[in-house]
Each structure stands twice: as structure tokens, then as C-alpha cells.
Amino acid sequence: MTPADGLGEVLDASDSRAVGSSGRITITLKIRRYNPEVRGEESWWDEFTIETDPDDRLLDALHQVKWYHDGTLALRRSCAHGICGSDAMMIDGRNALACKVIVRDVAPRVTIEPIRGLPVLKDLIVDMEPFFAGYRSVLPYLINDSGEPETERLQIPEERKRFDDTTKCILCAACTTSCPIFWGDDEYVGPAAIVNAHRFIYDSRDENAAERLEILSDKTGVFRCRTTFNCTEACPRGIEVTRAIQEVKRSILFDRF
Amino acid sequence: MTTFHTFDAVIVGAGGAGLRAAIEASDRVKTAVISKLYPTRSHTGTAQGGVCAALANVEEDSPEWHAFDTVKGGDYLVDQPAALLMTEEAVQAIYQLEHWGLPFDRTPEGKIDQRRFGGHTRNHGEAPVRRACYSADRTGHMILQTLYQQCVKRDVRFFNEFYVLDQLMSDGACAGVVAYELATGELHVFRSKAVLYATGGYGRMFKVSSNAHTLTGDGPSVLFRRGIPLQDMEFFQFHPTGVYKLGILLSEAVRGEGGILLNSEGERFMQRYAPTVMDLAPRDMVSRAIYQEIKEGRGVGPNRDAVYLDVRHLPRDVIEEKLPDVTEFARVYLGVEPTTEPVPIQPTAHYAMGGIPTNVDGQVVVGETETPVPGMYAAGECACVSVHGANRLGTNSLLDIVVFGRRGGKHMAEFAEQADLPELPDDKPEAPVREHLQALMNKPDGANAADIRSELQQQMFDLACVVRTEESLRKMQKILGGLHDRFEHVYVQDTGKMFNTELMEVVELGFLLDCADALVAAALARDESRGAHYREDHPLRDDANWLKHSLAYRQDDGSIRLETKPVKMGPYVPMERKY
Numbered sequence: 001m002t003p004a005d006g007l008g009e010v011l012d013a014s015d016s017r018a019v020g021s022s023g024r025i026t027i028t029l030k031i032r033r034y035n036p037e038v039r040g041e042e043s044w045w046d047e048f049t050i051e052t053d054p055d056d057r058l059l060d061a062l063h064q065v066k067w068y069h070d071g072t073l074a075l076r077r078s079c080a081h082g083i084c085g086s087d088a089m090m091i092d093g094r095n096a097l098a099c100k101v102i103v104r105d106v107a108p109r110v111t112i113e114p115i116r117g118l119p120v121l122k123d124l125i126v127d128m129e130p131f132f133a134g135y136r137s138v139l140p141y142l143i144n145d146s147g148e149p150e151t152e153r154l155q156i157p158e159e160r161k162r163f164d165d166t167t168k169c170i171l172c173a174a175c176t177t178s179c180p181i182f183w184g185d186d187e188y189v190g191p192a193a194i195v196n197a198h199r200f201i202y203d204s205r206d207e208n209a210a211e212r213l214e215i216l217s218d219k220t221g222v223f224r225c226r227t228t229f230n231c232t233e234a235c236p237r238g239i240e241v242t243r244a245i246q247e248v249k250r251s252i253l254f255d256r257f
Numbered sequence: 258m259t260t261f262h263t264f265d266a267v268i269v270g271a272g273g274a275g276l277r278a279a280i281e282a283s284d285r286v287k288t289a290v291i292s293k294l295y296p297t298r299s300h301t302g303t304a305q306g307g308v309c310a311a312l313a314n315v316e317e318d319s320p321e322w323h324a325f326d327t328v329k330g331g332d333y334l335v336d337q338p339a340a341l342l343m344t345e346e347a348v349q350a351i352y353q354l355e356h357w358g359l360p361f362d363r364t365p366e367g368k369i370d371q372r373r374f375g376g377h378t379r380n381h382g383e384a385p386v387r388r389a390c391y392s393a394d395r396t397g398h399m400i401l402q403t404l405y406q407q408c409v410k411r412d413v414r415f416f417n418e419f420y421v422l423d424q425l426m427s428d429g430a431c432a433g434v435v436a437y438e439l440a441t442g443e444l445h446v447f448r449s450k451a452v453l454y455a456t457g458g459y460g461r462m463f464k465v466s467s468n469a470h471t472l473t474g475d476g477p478s479v480l481f482r483r484g485i486p487l488q489d490m491e492f493f494q495f496h497p498t499g500v501y502k503l504g505i506l507l508s509e510a511v512r513g514e515g516g517i518l519l520n521s522e523g524e525r526f527m528q529r530y531a532p533t534v535m536d537l538a539p540r541d542m543v544s545r546a547i548y549q550e551i552k553e554g555r556g557v558g559p560n561r562d563a564v565y566l567d568v569r570h571l572p573r574d575v576i577e578e579k580l581p582d583v584t585e586f587a588r589v590y591l592g593v594e595p596t597t598e599p600v601p602i603q604p605t606a607h608y609a610m611g612g613i614p615t616n617v618d619g620q621v622v623v624g625e626t627e628t629p630v631p632g633m634y635a636a637g638e639c640a641c642v643s644v645h646g647a648n649r650l651g652t653n654s655l656l657d658i659v660v661f662g663r664r665g666g667k668h669m670a671e672f673a674e675q676a677d678l679p680e681l682p683d684d685k686p687e688a689p690v691r692e693h694l695q696a697l698m699n700k701p702d703g704a705n706a707a708d709i710r711s712e713l714q715q716q717m718f719d720l721a722c723v724v725r726t727e728e729s730l731r732k733m734q735k736i737l738g739g740l741h742d743r744f745e746h747v748y749v750q751d752t753g754k755m756f757n758t759e760l761m762e763v764v765e766l767g768f769l770l771d772c773a774d775a776l777v778a779a780a781l782a783r784d785e786s787r788g789a790h791y792r793e794d795h796p797l798r799d800d801a802n803w804l805k806h807s808l809a810y811r812q813d814d815g816s817i818r819l820e821t822k823p824v825k826m827g828p829y830v831p832m833e834r835k836y
Contacts, residue, residue: 066758067707068705071751074756079470080469081303083302084294084298084469086294086298100589121440122756128295140406142358151368152352160363164360171295203360205358206358
């Protein structure tokens with residue numbers, strides 16, 4: 001077909017489905033608060049009712065609260081379109097990035113809490129250090145001591161595809177902090193660390209899968225996983241996290257590296 | 258309480274340029290990376306389409322052709338020796354990333370695959386060339402991840418969620434920086450032989466922007482306040498294809514893979530503006546073309562202020578496998594299904610060509626003589642080498658950060674190996690920052706920062722955007738004066754020390770106002786049109802008077818003084834820019 005075919009419908013200037021907004025709506029944000037400087041160890045709930053565009057991101061609504069109602073509200077954010085991984089939070093009981101949730105889909109009322117299993121520091125901000133410690137423990141970098149060729153190392157598309165899914169990880173912690181095993185067990189490295197190990201274990205250029213599988217066969221590793229699929233559901237990048245974990249389990253049990 | 262640290266080298270910012278510099282410096286000297294974000298949150302991660310290098314993996318190519326395109330794309334404001342060096346070093350820079358594990362897409366025989374990108378051509382403009390190395394449409398993500406992985410491997414010392422708020426000098430040389438720790442509200446003094454700024458851009462001064470909320474020009478502004486000039490600030494790139502209203506980037510790779518732009522008549526209008534390369538013309542030309550289409554009534558949408566990006570004719574597997582992220586952006590944020598519907602887009606504030614003036618070793622240089630400031634470095638978007646001139650070509654920013662991040666990091670390590678540790682200017686070098694922050698927090702009420710910010714963004718987008726005039730810029734200058742006055746009385750509600758993100762947002766707004774001052778002053782002075790700087794009242798390029806860089810200095814009385822310095826020429830003689 002020629003590119004202009006079928007443009008009639010979407011070119012209608014009055015079309016508000018693709019372009020434009022359909023009036024403001026009201027939404028109530030119920031937010032779990034915590035601020036040890038002000039109220040000690042007690043956490044509490046605050047509610048803010050605001051008017052927004054239905055197409056706005058939930059992050060925009062949180063900004064509206066912070067900028068016009070309560071400047072003390074603390075949250076992390078940066079890119080605002082689901083790539084930097086700063087604004088993972090629990091939204092109506094499920095982990096998601098606030099910048100990838102559209103207000104229309106959660107109105108008229110939404111409950112927002114910090115992600116679970118990491119120490120809360122202030123409001124929606126948690127201590128990410130234990131999460132990154134788990135990441136670092138799986139040797140998350142290419143290991144190849146065979147010397148570097150003058151040009152690129154060759155890797156055919158099938159080999160490249162083998163680990164494509166796990167290269168998408170943005171380290172937002174939505175998966176790890178949705179995992180009930182992680183909530184109850186400080187030692188478990190958690191789904192995100194395993195995803196990042198997977199990314200190198202199945203990379204044809206890497207030479208140290210054995211050591212990573214050894215690390216993940218430890219009591220803190222993959223066999224803590226009880227396959228609840230929370231991680232896969234939580235991943236804002238659509239990574240099949242549980243499948244990646246299962247592949248690593250299988251490699252530990254059956255493959256010789 | 259103030260904490261004092263001592264390092265040989267401090268890198269400010271942990272995006273691509275900062276991390277690349279850290280890899281280079283940390284093996285040799287005691288290095289710290291100070292970043293207001295966790296490194297993997299940096300905006301390098303949102304770059305999509307590719308990074309160019311003349312690998313010639315899929316068709317004939319040469320670094321010299323790449324240099325020509327870069328110079329022409331930059332409307333001859335590019336320093337040609339720097340462009341030749343960057344495009345020459347590009348090839349090794351890509352192999353280095355591959356050796357570190359970057360998962361590039363591959364050709365059937367296993368080499369790095371390459372795709373077309375705007376302004377990149379075969380043999381000096383004959384036809385588009387496949388030069389962009391890529392990893393689906395998340396190339397920046399893979400570069401950021403790979404560089405961070407290498408930093409983890411090297412056990413690089415990071416200070417995450419620390420904001421650098423002041424530069425320390427002694428005897429005209431770098432002595433260190435002052436930083437604010439977000440978690441505690443405490444100040445830290447980093448005494449250091451050398452400092453490299455890699456803080457990224459300042460696109461958040463515009464309403465519709467592809468930039469993260471955190472891209473507020475911190476590094477340029479800190480140095481501007483300390484007397485360092487800012488170069489070529491009038492050149493700010495508007496990327497043609499931002500998600501309508503939101504500004505989220507939809508990669509040029511969409512057009513590289515065959516996507517086209519349509520106006521309300523269903524016409525592929527780029528045929529009229531750039532008959533040879535059409536939709537793959539450089540970004541400044543495409544953004545102006547869109548502006549023109551909208552102005553002449555051929556826009557789409559209820560306000561007729563958008564045009565369409567159309568990929569419906571592309572094979573489904575190309576859309577799903579090579580452009581998965583941008584496809585999802587259209588679905589999530591617009592509710593549009595790109596395989597069956599065209600996507601409404603508009604130009605979005607994207608990239609600062611200008612910034613802190615440096616030479617090709619990342620050294621910060623001042624004045625027409627380009628005198629290096631001892632120990633002071635900059636790289637990446639916050640710097641101006643200048644390899645992008647008046648308009649950056651797509652993919653050249655990712656190349657810039659790895660080439661000049663490496664060169665800056667290397668030079669700073671060599672400098673630190675032989676330099677003595679500088680004295681701090683006095684025993685309370687953090688005092689100005691402390692007073693500034695306390696003044697902000699000690700007001701019972703005052704102006705709302707969000708109001709000031711949204712007015713800045715709206716007015717800059719209306720008056721200092723794709724098209725400018727003397728009248729619009731004078732108006733903007735006046736508005737900026739008023740915004741500064743209001744900023745003097747800005748109110749911070751949160752008086753706490755822990756994670757006071759409100760306080761830091763206000764500080765960032767102050768940085769944005771400074772960068773906007775420099776941008777508007779330089780844009781007003783340059784009464785010609787070149788690259789991304791288009792003056793409707795002076796629509797032609799004026800090489801006789803303006804083939805030169807601008808330098809903006811903040812004066813003690815707050816006003817801005819402008820200087821110029823020559824462009825470094827080379828083999829390419831300026832000619833009319835046609836595609």
C-alpha cells in the first residue's frame with residue numbers, strides 16, 4: 001500500500017482519540033508517608049484530591065501534589081517515560097513505574113506506597129543499596145580473558161537473541177521488591193540480580209558462566225525462587241523474569257559449563 | 258557538619274561521558290564519581306537509535322565521509338579538526354564498547370549491524386549510508402549499562418545522590434567542588450587536583466522536551482557563576498519527532514528504518530524540503546519543515562499543531578524487533594497503535610550543542626585564546642568541543658560521550674599524576690553554598706517554584722524555540738528578568754534535611770534560569786540563521802560576520818557579556834546546505 005492510504009479516519013482534525021484531551025478529571029491519591037525527622041518511626045496515610053488530565057501520567061499527578069500541595073512529599077524520578085527506572089512504587093498493590101501508569105486507568109482513586117522489602121527512608125524513597133549489592137554479587141560484566149580481536153567479536157543473530165530479553169533490565173527493582181521470598185529473606189539476591197546474571201551466562205562472548213552459576217546455586221541464589229510470577233508481572237520492560245530464573249535453575253542442574 | 262574528602266580526580270555526573278571518563282581515570286589515580294542520580298538513571302540510557310562509526314560493515318564508508326557529514330550537518334560551525342578526530346576515533350571506540358560486552362544487533366555473519374540515520378551520507382551527500390551501530394532502539398541504554406558494568410568491575414568509587422553546587426578555585430586553578438548529600442542534607446567538600454563535569458544538558462527549560470526532569474544545566478551553571486564562559490548557547494536542537502504534547506523521544510531510527518512524515522493532506526512533505534534524503538534530513542531542517550507545515554495550516558489534531566509519523570507500511574517484524582520501545586511509547590502515552598495508525602508528533606527540545614568550552618582533551622578553555630583552566634575538564638552534552646556546531650547529527654552525541662569522555666578522563670589522569678594537591682581557597686569553602694541554601698529555606702512564604710518553572714518552560718517554548726526573532730528574544734529577556742526577581746523570593750516548604758528533593762528542585766530551577774539567560778543573550782546577538790538557530794528576521798546564514806563561536810560571560814553585576822572566537826576550519830569550505 002502507499003503510505004497515505006487509509007489516512008482518512010485518523011486525519012480528522014476533530015479526532016480526540018489520538019490527539020488532544022477529553023476534559024479534566026478528579027483523582028484522589030492516597031499516599032503512604034514516612035518522615036522520621038517529623039514524625040519518628042510512625043508511618044501514616046495522606047490523601048490529596050486533585051484535578052488532572054486523564055492522559056497524564058501518575059507521576060504528573062504526584063508532581064502536582066508535590067508542587068502545589070505538599071512540598072515535603074519525597075519520591076525519586078528522572079526520565080518520566082519508563083527508561084531510567086527511578087520511580088518504581090507500589091500502585092494499588094502492584095509494583096509499577098509511576099511514569100508508565102496513566103491517570104485514566106487508576107482514577108478516581110489510587111493508593112501509592114513505597115516498594116516493599118527495602119528499608120523506607122522517606123515517603124516513597126527506599127534504600128537501594130541492598131538491591132545494588134545483590135546486583136554486584138553476580139559479576140554483572142562481561143568476562144573474557146581470551147584477548148581482544150582487532151575488530152568486533154563475532155556473534156551471529158541467533159546467539160545475540162539468546163540473551164536479548166534480559167538486556168532490557170533497567171534496575172528499577174520492581175521485580176525484586178514484588179517477590180514474597182525477597183520480602184521475608186534478606187539473603188536472597190532476588191530476581192533482578194538473576195536477570196543480570198542471565199544476561200551474561202547466555203552471552204556467547206562471555207567465559208565465566210560457571211562462576212555465576214556457582215554463585216546462584218548457593219543458598220542465597222535461584223533455588224529460593226518459588227515461581228510465583230510476581231516478578232514477571234511487575235517488570236515494566238516486559239522481561240520474562242520468571243522464565244529467566246527457570247533457565248538459570250535448569251543450567252545449574254543439567255548443563256556442564 | 259561538613260565532611261572533607263581528598264581525591265586526585267573528581268567526575269561530576271555518571272552518564273555516558275562521566276562513566277567513560279571514570280573507566281579511564283580510575284585505573285590510574287584516586288577517582289570519585291559524584292552523581293545526583295544513581296548512575297543507571299542517567300539520561301544516556303534514553304538514547305535510542307544508534308551510535309555512528311564508519312565500520313563499513315554493511316556498505317562502503319569512511320571516517321572522512323562521516324566528518325564531512327558532521328561538519329555540514331553542523332552548518333559549518335563545527336571545529337573541523339575535532340570532527341575529523343572524533344570520526345576517526347569512532348571506529349576504535351565502538352570496538353571497545355563491543356569488547357566490553359555491549360550487545361549490538363548483528364549482521365547474519367555476526368558483525369555489528371548498521372542502519373541509516375539523518376544527515377549521514379555516502380561520499381559527501383550522495384545518498385543515505387548505513388553507519389549507525391545499534392541495539393534495537395535502546396542503544397543508549399546498552400551503552401550506559403555496559404559502561405556502568407565496567408565501573409562495577411573496576412570498583413569505581415561513587416557518591417550517588419550528591420549534588421555538586423559549587424566549583425572551588427585557588428590561584429586560577431581547580432581546587433575541588435562542594436556537594437550536597439540528598440540523604441542527609443549535609444555538605445561535602447571534595448578537594449581534588451582535577452574535576453571533570455559531565456552533567457548533561459538543560460532541555461528542561463522548554464515546555465515540550467525529551468529531557469529528564471533532572472536535566473537542568475547544573476555543571477554549566479555552576480561554572481558560569483564562577484566566571485567560566487558558556488559557548489554557542491544559542492544552538493539548541495529540537496528533535497522533530499517527540500510524542501505529541503509530552504515530548505518523549507521517538508527515535509530518528511524510525512525514519513532510518515523507513516518511517517515517513519505526513520501532513521494533514523497525507524503528503525510526504527519532506528520531499529519538498531530535502532529532495533535527496535527527504536525524511537532523513539538533519540533535525541534542524543525537519544523541525545523547521547514541520548513548523549512551516551503547521552504554520553501553513555497543514556497540521557493535524559484538534560489544534561492542528563502536530564504532524565504524523567507513519568510506519569504502517571513497514572514490515573511488522575521491523576517495527577516489533579527494531580523499534581520495540583518507541584512502539585510502546587506510542588501505545589502507552591498516546592493510545593495509538595503504530596502498526597495501524599499514524600503517530601502524532603511535534604518537535605521536542607532535545608539537545609544542547611552549546612556548553613562549557615573545551616579543547617579535544619576535555620580541558621575547559623576560556624577566551625579567544627582558548628587558555629586551559631588548570632585541572633578543569635568537561636565532556637558530553639554539557640561541554641562544547643565543538644563537534645556539533647550549530648546542529649548535531651543524530652547518533653553523534655553517543656559518539657561524543659565515548660570519544661571525549663575517554664580523552665577527558667585520560668588527560669585528567671595524566672594531569673593529576675604530575676600535579677600537586679591544590680590548597681582550598683579557605684577553611685570554610687562551603688560557606689557560600691550553605692548561605693544560599695539557608696536563605697532558600699528560611700522564608701515563611703513566597704513565590705511558588707513550580708509556577709516560575711512552568712512559566713519559564715512555556716515562554717521559552719513560545720519565544721526561543723525552533724523559530725526566533727529579535728522581538729521574541731527581547732520579550733523573553735524581559736520575562737527572564739521578571740522570573741529572576743520572583744526566584745529571589747521563592748519559597749521552600751520542606752525545611753528538613755533528609756531527602757529534601759523540593760530544595761534541590763529549587764536549586765535546579767536557578768540553574769535553568771542561568772542557562773536560559775545565556776541562551777537568549779547569545780540568540781539575540783546572532784542576527785543570522787545557522788543550524789538550529791533560525792531567526793525569521795535574518796533567515797540567511799551570514800558567514801562574513803558570523804562564522805564564529807559565541808562566548809557568554811556572567812558579569813559581577815549580573816549582566817551578560819558576549820565575546821566571539823573563530824571556528825577552527827579544515828578541509829571543508831562552507832557551502833549552501835542542501836540535502
